[in-house]
Amino acid sequence: MQHEWLMAGFGGQGILFLGDILARAAMQQGLHTTYMPTYGVAMRGGTANCVVRLSDTSIGSPLLEAPDAAIILNQQSFNKFSALIQPGGLIVANSSMIKSPESMAASGIRTLWIPATIISRETVGTEQSTNMVALGAFLASDTTIAYATIDELFNGERNPAKRKLAETNKAAIQAGMNYVRG
Secondary structure (H helix, E strand, O other), X not given: OEEEEEEEEEXXXXXXHXXXXXXXXXXXXXXXEEXXXXXXXXXXXXXXXXXXXXXXXXXXXXXXXXXXXXXXXXXXXXXXXXXXXOOOXXXXXXXXXXXXXXXXXXXXXXXXXXXXXXXXXHHHOOHHHHHHHHHHHHHHXXXXXXXXXXXXXXXXXXXXXXXXXXXXXXXXXXXXXXXXXX
């Protein structure tokens, strides 16, 4: 089993945190994992993306080659990266910020359009958990990483301030999962 996942959006949308969570969860599940972040000079508002590669065998390179899934939170990143996803792959796209191109249906890529920003605002009262809503949608669509592993990571937080944020993140993840599962 091998996967290559791409996360992309604006700096400040929590893209790198999202990738870090997926990488740590994969490691906790006993998978070989690499995490490769990339961001522009001006982090907030600039572009940010990361690649998480995971496998049940050794990984030769952390670099982006042929992603089979992506979580994309803004239009600029969608325009840049959606064509890189392998046929048969999955894109979780934030429809609050990305317009659906008509050509996606013919590409052989399963695209899950989720209004992640709106769901985040309505569920936890802030747009800052958009990344976690998208993560929930991804977890509901790809069973490689178990929600229980993500939950365990957040429950292990010892810092009281971060523990409160962990609860907010878990609520946002659940909202994303519920959106996909109906």
